[in-house]
Amino acid sequence: MLPSETAAQHKMQLREKPTVHVDGFLYSDEQVDSLCEEGAMSRNYCLSCGSFKTAPLDFISHSFSVSELQFLFQNVLPDLSGRTVVDVGSRLGAVLYGGYVYSSASRLIGLELSEDFVRLQNDILHKYRLADRIQVFHANVCTQQVLLQDTDVLIMNNVFEYFIEPSEQIGAWKFIMQTFRKRGSLLVTVPSLQESLDALQVPLPPGWVEELSVDYNVYLGRDTDPEYLRQIHLYRVF
Numbered sequence: 001m002l003p004s005e006t007a008a009q010h011k012m013q014l015r016e017k018p019t020v021h022v023d024g025f026l027y028s029d030e031q032v033d034s035l036c037e038e039g040a041m042s043r044n045y046c047l048s049c050g051s052f053k054t055a056p057l058d059f060i061s062h063s064f065s066v067s068e069l070q071f072l073f074q075n076v077l078p079d080l081s082g083r084t085v086v087d088v089g090s091r092l093g094a095v096l097y098g099g100y101v102y103s104s105a106s107r108l109i110g111l112e113l114s115e116d117f118v119r120l121q122n123d124i125l126h127k128y129r130l131a132d133r134i135q136v137f138h139a140n141v142c143t144q145q146v147l148l149q150d151t152d153v154l155i156m157n158n159v160f161e162y163f164i165e166p167s168e169q170i171g172a173w174k175f176i177m178q179t180f181r182k183r184g185s186l187l188v189t190v191p192s193l194q195e196s197l198d199a200l201q202v203p204l205p206p207g208w209v210e211e212l213s214v215d216y217n218v219y220l221g222r223d224t225d226p227e228y229l230r231q232i233h234l235y236r237v238f
């Protein structure tokens with residue numbers, strides 16, 4: 001996380017159990033295990049200092065891991081040839097790089113509020129020559145009406161909860177529900193739409209989207225936690 005992400009750091013401190021952020025795109029579970037074995041980090045926290053009374057820490061990632069990206073593009077979404085994918089809140093760019101490698105999408109567009117993360121993503125696009133299919137914009141999704149009206153696949157991985165205030169979250173969801181309306185286009189959310197909207201007491205507009213079934217019983221190696229995959233939901237715009 002960036003030092004400038006004070007609101008998100010604060011939100012994490014408000015969680016019920018002590019929580020650490022380990023970015024799932026940058027560190028696999030195996031790497032975290034090695035760091036724990038070396039003593040560089042811990043999966044537990046002390047309940048009563050100096051004793052053996054410890055409890056597991058909660059871990060949170062603000063990015064999809066590589067195996068989640070592989071699952072998303074190879075098992076959840078259809079062939080994306082000729083399609084435009086938009087990742088709302090593209091952060092490190094994980095979804096964009098995953099889409100570049102694991103799909104045939106023609107355009108992969110990232111929208112990101114943080115200027116520092118936009119700079120980082122543009123450095124990566126330049127360094128690894130990915131700019132032929134990927135573009136990143138420093139923009140609030142709520143300013144992107146024209147783009148959203150023409151988007152085929154919209155990806156929203158827990159975009160708002162830690163990063164903007166509830167009143168702004170409500171405004172952003174309403175904007176998306178009014179704007180992302182192209183018939184047959186796909187929406188991927190983590191967690192489910194129901195869970196995100198219920199928390200904000202925003203009703204899901206009837207007739208906007210239908211949920212499509214996803215086969216979660218795919219083996220992607222022992223590093224993949226099926227519980228994380230089950231958080232990925234797919235919808236189609238009516």
Ligand SMILES: C[S@@+](CC[C@H](N)C(=O)[O-])C[C@H]1O[C@@H](n2cnc3c(N)ncnc32)[C@H](O)[C@@H]1O
Nearest residue numbers: 062063064089091094112113140141157159163
């Ligand atoms: C959980 S991260 C998503 C990371 C990435 N999409 C992935 O799956 O790996 C959420 C990101 O959304 C950004 N964000 C939050 N609200 C936004 C908004 N209204 N418009 C654009 N970006 C936003 C935050 O700055 C943060 O970097």
